[in-house]
Amino acid sequence: MSIGYTELESKVRAMIKPKRFIHSEGVAAVSAELAERFGLNVADARYIGIYHDAYRYSADSTSPDFCRIHGIEVFPEEEADPMLLHGALAAIHFDDDAEGPVPDAFKTAVRHHTLGSKEMGPYGAVVYIADYIEPGRKHLTDEDRKHILSAETLEGMIIRIMDMQRAYFIREGIKEAAVSSELYDYIAAGGRL
Numbered sequence: 001m002s003i004g005y006t007e008l009e010s011k012v013r014a015m016i017k018p019k020r021f022i023h024s025e026g027v028a029a030v031s032a033e034l035a036e037r038f039g040l041n042v043a044d045a046r047y048i049g050i051y052h053d054a055y056r057y058s059a060d061s062t063s064p065d066f067c068r069i070h071g072i073e074v075f076p077e078e079e080a081d082p083m084l085l086h087g088a089l090a091a092i093h094f095d096d097d098a099e100g101p102v103p104d105a106f107k108t109a110v111r112h113h114t115l116g117s118k119e120m121g122p123y124g125a126v127v128y129i130a131d132y133i134e135p136g137r138k139h140l141t142d143e144d145r146k147h148i149l150s151a152e153t154l155e156g157m158i159i160r161i162m163d164m165q166r167a168y169f170i171r172e173g174i175k176e177a178a179v180s181s182e183l184y185d186y187i188a189a190g191g192r193l
């Protein structure tokens with residue numbers, strides 16, 4: 001038996017900076033809304049959402065090896081920028097922090113919320129989208145939010161988000177991670193999460 005949402009929320013509050021905690025509350029709320037809309041478990045989505053960034057300030061140069069020891073594949077972009085592994089660290093610690101085993105789908109969702117993955121599952125999709133559009137995110141206009149939310153499926157929303165990200169990557173000269181491109185191509189070919 002794992003701890004409930006309120007207890008997990010208090011733990012997370014103590015683990016991250018106040019601004020990040022407010023972001024996490026936004027992600028939990030939007031995750032719950034998306035779950036409701038798409039017939040997923042609302043409580044589960046909220047639980048994953050509040051926890052997704054719990055290790056945001058814990059990833060460092062030791063994290064790639066730590067993840068591998070725990071059986072997690074580390075992508076080249078994560079090797080180069082271990083901060084990206086905060087989702088993987090959350091996946092590793094989720095059972096302990098929840099004080100009981102959580103479903104694998106929860107761990108898969110937090111593990112892949114940073115770069116996305118075709119393996120992330122519907123809860124991964126929900127948290128990935130919520131992470132990008134929660135109301136505290138100032139990089140988006142209300143129009144952008146509406147545009148993303150007006151897609152008919154979670155996969156459609158991910159494509160809209162990734163198209164915006166791609167435009168940003170081009171402006172900034174950033175190369176998209178292979179695991180992200182794979183997700184895009186998978187969805188574009190009709191794949192479902």
Ligand SMILES: [Fe+2]
Pocket residue numbers: 052053056086087113114
């Ligand atoms: Fe994150």
Ligand SMILES: [Fe+2]
Pocket residue numbers: 023027052053131
């Ligand atoms: Fe986040």
